[in-house]
Amino acid sequence: MANLLLQGLLGPLTEPAPDADPAASAELARLAAEVGKAARRRLGRSLSIREVDAGSCNACELEINALSNSYYDIERFGLRFVASPRHADVLLVTGPVTKNMRQALERTYEATPGPKWVVAAGDCAGGCGLFADSYACVGRVADVLPVDLHIPGCPPTPLALLSGLLGLLEVNQAPGRPLSARQREIGS
Amino acid sequence: MTARPPFLAKLTGRAEPDATKRRWRRYPIDPAAWDELCGALGTGLDLVSLWGEPGAVHMALREGDEAVIVTLPCPSGRYPSVGRLHAPAVRLERAVQDLTGLVAEGLPDARPWLDHNRWGVRHPLWSAEPVAADGAPYPFLPVEGEGLHQIPVGPVHAGVIEPGHFRFTVNGEAVVRLEQRLGYAHKGTAALMTGAPLAHAGRLAGRISGDSTVAYALAFALAVEEATGSQVPDRAQWLRGLMAELERLANHLGDIGAIANDAAFAILHAHTGMLREQVLRASHTAFGHRLMMDRIVPGGVAQDLAAEGRAAIAATVGHIRRVFPKLVEVYDETNSLQDRVVGTGVVRPEWVNQFATGGFVGRAAGRAFDARRWAAYAPYHSLTVEPPVFEQGDVNARVWVRIREVEQSLTLIDRMLETLPSDPILAPLGSGPAAGPETEGAALVESFRGDVFFWVRVTAEGRVAACHFRDPSWFQWPLLEAAVEANIVADFPLCNKSFNCAYSGHDG
Ligand code: SF4
Numbered sequence: 246m247a248n249l250l251l252q253g254l255l256g257p258l259t260e261p262a263p264d265a266d267p268a269a270s271a272e273l274a275r276l277a278a279e280v281g282k283a284a285r286r287r288l289g290r291s292l293s294i295r296e297v298d299a300g301s302c303n304a305c306e307l308e309i310n311a312l313s314n315s316y317y318d319i320e321r322f323g324l325r326f327v328a329s330p331r332h333a334d335v336l337l338v339t340g341p342v343t344k345n346m347r348q349a350l351e352r353t354y355e356a357t358p359g360p361k362w363v364v365a366a367g368d369c370a371g372g373c374g375l376f377a378d379s380y381a382c383v384g385r386v387a388d389v390l391p392v393d394l395h396i397p398g399c400p401p402t403p404l405a406l407l408s409g410l411l412g413l414l415e416v417n418q419a420p421g422r423p424l425s426a427r428q429r430e431i432g433s
Numbered sequence: 434m435t436a437r438p439p440f441l442a443k444l445t446g447r448a449e450p451d452a453t454k455r456r457w458r459r460y461p462i463d464p465a466a467w468d469e470l471c472g473a474l475g476t477g478l479d480l481v482s483l484w485g486e487p488g489a490v491h492m493a494l495r496e497g498d499e500a501v502i503v504t505l506p507c508p509s510g511r512y513p514s515v516g517r518l519h520a521p522a523v524r525l526e527r528a529v530q531d532l533t534g535l536v537a538e539g540l541p542d543a544r545p546w547l548d549h550n551r552w553g554v555r556h557p558l559w560s561a562e563p564v565a566a567d568g569a570p571y572p573f574l575p576v577e578g579e580g581l582h583q584i585p586v587g588p589v590h591a592g593v594i595e596p597g598h599f600r601f602t603v604n605g606e607a608v609v610r611l612e613q614r615l616g617y618a619h620k621g622t623a624a625l626m627t628g629a630p631l632a633h634a635g636r637l638a639g640r641i642s643g644d645s646t647v648a649y650a651l652a653f654a655l656a657v658e659e660a661t662g663s664q665v666p667d668r669a670q671w672l673r674g675l676m677a678e679l680e681r682l683a684n685h686l687g688d689i690g691a692i693a694n695d696a697a698f699a700i701l702h703a704h705t706g707m708l709r710e711q712v713l714r715a716s717h718t719a720f721g722h723r724l725m726m727d728r729i730v731p732g733g734v735a736q737d738l739a740a741e742g743r744a745a746i747a748a749t750v751g752h753i754r755r756v757f758p759k760l761v762e763v764y765d766e767t768n769s770l771q772d773r774v775v776g777t778g779v780v781r782p783e784w785v786n787q788f789a790t791g792g793f794v795g796r797a798a799g800r801a802f803d804a805r806r807w808a809a810y811a812p813y814h815s816l817t818v819e820p821p822v823f824e825q826g827d828v829n830a831r832v833w834v835r836i837r838e839v840e841q842s843l844t845l846i847d848r849m850l851e852t853l854p855s856d857p858i859l860a861p862l863g864s865g866p867a868a869g870p871e872t873e874g875a876a877l878v879e880s881f882r883g884d885v886f887f888w889v890r891v892t893a894e895g896r897v898a899a900c901h902f903r904d905p906s907w908f909q910w911p912l913l914e915a916a917v918e919a920n921i922v923a924d925f926p927l928c929n930k931s932f933n934c935a936y937s938g939h940d941g
Contacts, residue, residue, distance in 0.1 A: 380621050
């Protein structure tokens with residue numbers, strides 16, 4: 246136990262660490278430098294995220310959870326997952342929006358104070374069509390809520406999620422207004 | 434397993450089960466035989482699944498080494514309820530009723546289960562009649578008594594997890610009753626697969642529960658291969674096993690840390706989280722996708738092990754072997770953590786036997802079943818899988834099953850990398866036995882969570898004519914309701930995480 250604690254004090258394990266994937270480390274370092282400025286300008290030092298699974302297959306959640314591991318350590322960017330929409334700036338929504346989840350999603354949005362953004366994460370949330378024809382699914386988040394950003398992928402990798410969310414921090418427009426084409430591409 | 438004479442031999446006409454090749458043959462039966470089987474369920478005769486299609490209801494059953502599917506024709510749309518005699522069938526019958534309109538006569542709880550009055554259609558797998566999507570409220574079980582209050586939780590939870598609703602009735606700190614309401618993640622996947630070409634249906638199968646994408650894709654592929662009489666190349670079989678063990682490893686590592694985290698012991702979570710990430714990265718290097726989605730297809734695998742994949746996997750396995758024992762030691766020797774997990778959320782052995790509960794929930798309460806050993810599908814037919822079994826049935830025992838299975842998966846991965854034959858990785862599907870235009874197959878595959886059952890009927894043109902899948906969670910969720918009784922509310926997250934039941938997998 247003592248050894249384990251000591252190991253934690255000896256040096257950060259956060260990227261850059263894994264030799265296996267140097268491209269990812271470099272990308273993270275670059276993103277870390279960029280977001281420092283953008284986040285402070287817009288939101289002080291933090292952006293709070295409420296995640297909503299609107300009927301995903303759960304793989305999107307696995308990768309969103311991976312953002313909190315020591316490799317990605319999302320909190321160092323001032324990005325934080327919060328337990329209530331009342332504390333949130335961003336709703337991060339996954340899944341093809343099942344009809345059984347639609348109302349809960351709408352209520353979560355209503356419970357989120359403005360200014361707020363909606364990020365649709367994953368191909369399902371963007372309306373890839375895999376589940377869209379189902380009697381049980383609405384098809385995409387944008388059919389239910391105003392979506393500011395879509396991060397594609399099935400599921401999006403943690404890096405894609407991170408660059409998407411960090412891109413959002415750079416946006417200097419008022420929330421709710423459509424993003425430019427370039428901003429929409431962030432993370433793709 | 435049981436002293437009474439076997440039931441299923443009567444159906445199969447075989448004195449001895451065909452233990453070398455467990456095939457799920459389907460037998461039509463009459464209401465009297467149906468009733469007799471219902472009465473015997475839970476006494477060594479396991480209910481593996483129950484599902485309906487227009488005018489017929491099916492049960493998959495297992496007894497010792499024998500496995501069959503029985504079909505009761507019910508053109509009138511009614512059949513004698515299984516749940517009236519065997520509680521584990523109740524939720525399955527409620528789902529059958531929602532999806533097909535088949536009525537289980539005598540079902541003790543006939544409330545809708547997956548249908549929340551939101552689809553705009555009723556009985557989508559049979560009559561599919563349009564109805565108003567009015568979201569009529571769900572009648573929760575009535576609660577009476579002094580000093581009780583209720584805590585509703587979900588479907589949007591505090592953590593980053595799947596959607597479901599928990600209705601707690603509590604007395605002070607103690608949980609008097611938990612009632613679950615599921616179905617929020619229902620995507621109509623079985624209906625989408627029906628009529629789809631096999632390749633597309635396979636992609637959908639791999640998205641029934643994302644954390645078990647390998648296991649589901651494998652179960653679907655094995656069922657299709659049985660239906661079409663296909664041979665899978667050796668190398669593909671071993672690569673499938675490799676992916677399945679990497680998936681198990683990643684999930685168990687994630688779970689062990691997440692359970693500790695729910696007891697506010699974050700350091701273990703941080704360490705196992707890193708190990709999990711390394712497994713996902715190695716999987717990406719080896720197979721081009723962190724979760725290995727769409728890699729297993731009917732007939733083989735879609736992608737061979739990448740050149741640098743072997744080294745990446747071997748390095749990760751070596752690293753976990755060095756680090757993991759230290760983490761286990763910390764888990765086992767931290768009193769504050771042990772205080773939370775030992776004796777918490779106890780599942781009794783008679784429950785897991787009645788429900789035929791698989792995975793760590795079953796094995797932590799004395800039920801040794803593991804589909805890798807029982808069904809011995811390739812490559813496990815030539816590997817030894819000795820399921821770790823514990824008796825206590827508490828959170829701690831469910832953690833220990835995972836710990837032992839992490840160790841076993843490391844050994845299995847070593848063996849698989851050593852053995853990996855050099856064959857093609859994909860073969861064309863066979864045309865099936867000349868039984869008719871449509872053929873059927875079924876498979877039972879061990880996911881990290883427990884046994885996944887898949888049944889499929891394939892057309893001569895290579896499309897899915899009908900299908901059914903049953904997530905291990907169907908027989909675990911109800912036991913969570915029972916296990917949290919008399920525990921304190923604050924221990925629910927711990928119990929829940931130690932079960933880690935699937936929502937999407939269950940809801941379909
Ligand atoms: S985008 Fe892919 S991973 Fe995400 S919920 Fe949909 S199917 Fe699952």
